[in-house]
Amino acid sequence: MKMDFELSTQRLILRPFKTVDLLDHLTAVQESTEQLSPWLEWCTPHYDQHDAHEWIASSRLSWQTDMSYELAIFDRFDDTFVGSVSISALIPMCNSANLGYWVRTSYHRQGIASEACLALAQFAFMTLGLTRLEIIVHPDNYPSKKTAIACNAQFECEARNRIFTHGKTQNGLVYSLIPEDLFPR
Numbered sequence: 781m782k783m784d785f786e787l788s789t790q791r792l793i794l795r796p797f798k799t800v801d802l803l804d805h806l807t808a809v810q811e812s813t814e815q816l817s818p819w820l821e822w823c824t825p826h827y828d829q830h831d832a833h834e835w836i837a838s839s840r841l842s843w844q845t846d847m848s849y850e851l852a853i854f855d856r857f858d859d860t861f862v863g864s865v866s867i868s869a870l871i872p873m874c875n876s877a878n879l880g881y882w883v884r885t886s887y888h889r890q891g892i893a894s895e896a897c898l899a900l901a902q903f904a905f906m907t908l909g910l911t912r913l914e915i916i917v918h919p920d921n922y923p924s925k926k927t928a929i930a931c932n933a934q935f936e937c938e939a940r941n942r943i944f945t946h947g948k949t950q951n952g953l954v955y956s957l958i959p960e961d962l963f964p965r
Contacts, residue, residue, distance in 0.1 A: 787851070794851040794900065797835075801852050805832050810827065811885050848867060862884055865880070866879070866880045867900060867913070879901060879913040902962060914954055916953070918952065938953055
């Protein structure tokens, strides 16, 4: 996929990460460590410029090789880095993938994650031709559950040992999106 890709919504611009995003990404992660670290193993107080550089390089390579699609989220009006949304764990045999997201703390409770997820889900269904997206949520991550529901994702089950983080397995709530959830017939 080309690196000059961009999605726009009413309030957001989503595009592949660039090297120039390093300090903005790092600042957002550091601002949000307390809220994100229970759910995102990589988000620690020790996350630094080297980690951010490695993440951006890996993200760009994954995008170029169609392994996954991580997009940086920016406020459309002032170009503030807001967070990230991604399509990962693509399974060609099932024509499906996972949809993930995080938003910096100062942008919580504004519908940013759901707006970005819906834009990326449309891309997944219309451009990539996927027929299923899964959102896997830790049972105690209430904001993420609210985001999944706001995207019209359907709760399917609590899957045993679905999440592996911080060196241990945990159950995960499985929500799914299919094209009909976004484009009713």
